[in-house]
Amino acid sequence: MEQWTRREDERLLTGKGRYVADIHVPGCLDAAFVRSKVAHGSLRGVDCTAARRVPGVVGAWSAADLPDLPPVPHTLLARLSTEEAVAGREWPALVKDRVRYPGEALAVVLGEDRYRAEDGVAEVTAEIDPLPAVVTPAAAVEDSVRLFDGLSNTALRGEAGEPVDPAVWREAAAVVEATYRQQLLMPSPMECRTILAVPEGDRLTVWSGHQMPHRLRRELAALLGWSTDRIRVVVPDTGGAFGSKSAAFPEFVVVAYLAVTLGRPVRWIEDRLESMLVATRGRGQDQTVRLAADADGRLLAYELTIDADVGAYPHLGVGLPMQTAWMAPGVYTTPHVHATLRSVLTNTMVTYPYRGAGRPEAATAIERTMDLLARRLGIDPVELRRRNFVPPDAFPYDTPTGRRYDSGNYAAALDLALETVGYDEWRAEQARRRGDPDALPLGIGVSCYVERSGGEPGGLHEFGSLEVHEDGTVTARCGAAPSGQGHETVFPALVARTLGVPEERVRLVEGDTDEQPEGLGSFASRSAQVAGAMLQHAAQLLIEEARHRAARLWGLPADRAAWADGTVHATSGGPAPLGLADLVKATGPLRVEDRYEAGMAFPFGAHVAVTEVDPDLGTVNVLRLVAVDDCGVVLDPTVVHGQAFGSAVQGIGQALYEGMTFGEDGVPHLASGFLDYLLPTYTEIPPIEIKDTCTPSPTTPLGAKGAGESGCIGTPAAIVNAVADALGTADPGLLQMPLTPDSVWRAAHAPRPEEGVR
Amino acid sequence: MKPASFDYVVPRTVAEAVQALAGPGRTAQVLAGGQSLILEMHLQRIRPRLVVDINRIPELDGMRVDGDGLRVGALVRHAAFERADAVPGPLGTLLSRAVVNIAHPPIRSRGTMAGSFGWAHPASEWCAIGVALDATVEVTGPDGERALPARDYFLGPHRTARRPQELITAVRLPLLGGHTGVGFVEHRRTHFCFAQVAVAAALTVHDGVISDVRIGLVNSADRPVRARAAEQTLLGTEIGPLPTGRRLPDGHPFARAGRVAAQEDAAPVAEPYADAEYKRQAVAVLVGRTLREAATDLGSRLAVRQGDPR
């Protein structure tokens, strides 16, 4: 094993990984969906007759053919949506009478393989009367076109903090205002969504690349009207998720329902073109900000107004903008902060968590605005931030928006980032270039972020167990489900370290609801902070249990049995030490299990980008990116740095490349897949340096905070700020992500009333 | 995303291929490298009834210098042009500078130059070089062989003067002479997308005066464009020393040619993140930069010829 860094590596590097599409089940049918080409319309009818005659097609159904097909389950998890938002806005698994987003499934075809299923799809005809499509919150919020007759498109209004006294704005030395667009993003894991449903007796086994197997089990059981113990959800290798794989999607409902109804295995392996149309989107906010400061640059008040694009049906994304509202203040001691939001339904696929999920939107808004204020006041943006950081001795710090930050040292992270990037040298280079009309403009952008990890109250716990076998090996089980985070390596190492036994004696089992009956899953950067803490807690329970058992065996009081290096020994003389194997042999099966609740944690950091802009073409060249993250105590630096690097690249993606435009008909221009939606490739990757500071979280015994979302949260604003700095752009509205060459060229040639002021 | 069913034939000769293409009433597609065709079949934007795989026709393989031209057979892959010395003289340099912009190595190892001419995508690098250099597309059909000059060949996006029953057997490009320098500059959003705009240029200078210039515009209209108006502004112009700064002064002939190309030669089609105004800007900038690259290339060629180690 020593030639592999991670336990996962051997199988994944030799082609022996097993993703859902790799699982061969004899007689399995492939599902393919007939998808709406229009964004919004009234469905007159669907005709599947011809499809049913296609060789190799086993069946084809529209909603009219499946009157008992259950709707898509919504979730009210963690206050992220409300009964009111979903009332009267049912999401049918197949369109019944109204198409509300492009690609929405009109019918399903089951074939002996995917080729045949698609042959069937080509023969299905549907009649749709198009309706005007609204694809932005601004267009939808007026309710001139309603997605649900008689109901407003505004599904939820929310706020955090108290309204700011108008006198504060009037009397402040400086007030800056701006509007920002947080564009819709495609999470784009390399493996699209997958489900394989296999009926066996009176049970259903569901294989899915998924982040929350227990939630999927619960939701499928509810929609089938079954008890949860009749469903087993197994998560095999999963090809990335980034937040996008935690629901029971419409296609999942159809597949599970048909598998049970037909008594045959059915699978749906989403392809990339479907994914472009109907995979969940991330971000999608139109923001307006106002920030006031006194003449010394001390922040007085901050106001954030959000119109969020939540897609066609109220789902988890409806409440997601609350995350942005709660995190609005960022790392600063602004006394008055008020965030308000409207979650607006639009004719797009639903918005859903994507790596960062509400926090990038908060961080980008405040960090861009800090640079705007610095420019207005003529203060170096670094200095402005220093004057307003929540100081290290102020923790736990209660924000005006109701968050309690657990711990932090924001200046330390910024200092390390500036030193690493060589801030003063870059400022000198910038000054030199400003004196050279032939030089490309250069800009430096700083972004200091704080985020929340672990989950919201009610979702901060995890379940798990440790079982010792007669040979002394230990099986750890937990409710998490990884998609590349290296749990199989990190968790056994943690358990082994806590117990004082060799790593190879501990093995992890997760992602199987039959093995681990309760669990929450992998989301909100909770691997180390919550699941890790749970396993460490279980290991301590195991130690306690072992000590008590040994003491009883030896006839000693429990406090005379001590644990060290994987064995129990008497504190003075007496019996020979007992290892775990001996203990099981002598006292019977040894198993501990528990539910463990962690606290919310607030990772933070400082990212600095240096960019060079070609004003003639509008291209942005990132020369350097430094990301300093503080996620408390790091369990495995290799894994955490790997996450941070990949996350930073996704942050670059949001800043510069990723985005979609829409046609007049409301259909996104994504028909050529990854030729239209541009992910960063190696060619675009600048030199990136990842460093960390360590401020342990007091809310969890490991001291670990969440890792992995940092780059998506901190990097975009650093890059946008660097471009604005290079161009000296006065109007922040001209620079909206993604900073495509055309938009940067326009910004570079816009009038600059503040010429001369940095 | 699977191709619909089709019939598949593997002719061994051009005659057999032409016969297959001429079959009655069937939409047939020629499969050479397949890197665009099979993609479009996945997307089901193309659903041929018949696919004619020409990969096993030996006479279509290979390229050769033939008089003052280069004849590139229909099966010559993009990758064949990656080395500048694969083709003699400045043409080899031009092709090698262009080819690295075509997708990436695994695509270049399959896709073919002739296939690009057949597919006629407005963003094709090869097609713009073809119109700039007056390439000839050689086709064979039921009525025999035809040589189609590139200037008359491209009719619009994916539309050409080739008849459906005709097979492209080769593309012929003129070799470029000794007093010619070349440049190719591409502008795109990431490494994995088509050019927003790209420019190919070949600049011929005798006694310090521009005697010939060829400028090809990629993705600057609904088809590849030869920027004749821009070329006209340069003919007979003294080339003079190149400016030392990064940016061409606005009054430099190359910058002026760029503006003319943008206004008179280009007919940009708006795309997401590149409207016509932006594309004209990009054409203007890239034409200037490409001409400068060509002039620099010419300078180094002359230096080498004169044994100047610089």
Added chain:
Amino acid sequence: MKITLEVNGTAHTLDVEPRRLLADVLRDDLGLTGTHLGCEHGICGACSVLMDGEAVRACLVLAVQCDGSSLRTVEGLAGPDGEPHPLQRAFSAEHALQCGFCTPGFLMVAAGALEADPDLADKPDAVAGVVGSNICRCTGYEPIRRAITRAAREQREASSTHER
């Protein structure tokens, strides 16, 4: 249509529909599921395999086109005795994979480049060309670049030791 493929050194005679993609035939007909489909339009490269020694997108090649060809997939990368390929070791050592879905494609493009050019280690641009051929959404690519460079160095050192 009847075809013969040599895959990882073993000859297979198959009867396939002309429309079936090489990737699907490898995965479904031959059970070689290490070749992954990430986009099915030739961009991501997760399905890259070696066809007669050259990296190709198995989603942009019809299986019938490969009649008589020799193919190599990730399952055939390790030595006959199961000894990992230098690239496999290097990817693990450099943490060049997270979810692992894109990994077989990167391995095969890199394997093709390494076999074609024993001096790849000295050519950072060529390595960049390899890394720039495929998409990874987890790692940010830099670890993949390091891994390929590391394997190229190892291969060169191993071959120079052999020559001595």
